[in-house]
Amino acid sequence: MEVGLVHLVYSSRAAVEITDAVLAKIRDEGMRNNGDHGITGLLLYRDGAFLQLLEGTHDAVEQTYRKIHDDPRHTDIRLLFRGPCSQRTYSYYNMGVLGSAGDGSADPEILTNIFELATQADRPDARVETDAILGEMINQFIKLSRAA
Numbered sequence: 139m140e141v142g143l144v145h146l147v148y149s150s151r152a153a154v155e156i157t158d159a160v161l162a163k164i165r166d167e168g169m170r171n172n173g174d175h176g177i178t179g180l181l182l183y184r185d186g187a188f189l190q191l192l193e194g195t196h197d198a199v200e201q202t203y204r205k206i207h208d209d210p211r212h213t214d215i216r217l218l219f220r221g222p223c224s225q226r227t228y229s230y231y232n233m234g235v236l237g238s239a240g241d242g243s244a245d246p247e248i249l250t251n252i253f254e255l256a257t258q259a260d261r262p263d264a265r266v267e268t269d270a271i272l273g274e275m276i277n278q279f280i281k282l283s284r285a286a
């Protein structure tokens with residue numbers, strides 16, 4: 139077990155046109171930096187919307203999130219969850235990327251489900267259910283990454 143592990147999920151909207159090339163560039167930057175900082179996670183893209191999970195030590199996740207937050211390629215960044223976690227879900231991916239612009243094989247229905255779950259978790263009255271929703275989102279992430 140890793141001590142001091144945290145995870146963070148945010149959603150955002152694309153501020154530039156997201157082509158395969160743009161998505162591949164974001165993936166390459168993330169793979170390099172996340173590998174250097176012990177960050178694992180997944181980035182989903184669908185119809186102009188991003189959803190990203192980052193996992194790692196508190197300092198590494200906060201530093202990476204701050205950098206991503208200031209990136210002009212996206213806007214309307216909403217922090218959906220941030221908190222301690224007992225283990226990594228994506229221990230093998232520094233930066234898994236799935237989405238309609240990048241990886242056409244991602245099941246669009248599962249992607250839609252994950253984005254809907256994220257919206258539910260963002261409602262103020264959903265706070266108590268956040269853990270359950272995050273668990274379900276992660277299950278869906280796993281399904282999606284296996285299917286791709």
Ligand SMILES: Cc1cc2nc3c(=O)[nH]c(=O)nc-3n(C[C@H](O)[C@H](O)[C@H](O)COP(=O)(O)O)c2cc1C
Pocket residue numbers: 164167168169171172181188190202205206207208209211212233
């Ligand atoms: C949607 C989105 C997700 C990103 N995810 C990551 C990430 O997980 N890790 C990362 O280092 N950079 C990520 N980036 C890129 C950073 O914002 C930034 O451009 C990059 O880390 C700068 O790399 P450099 O410091 O090597 O120049 C992301 C950018 C966008 C738009």
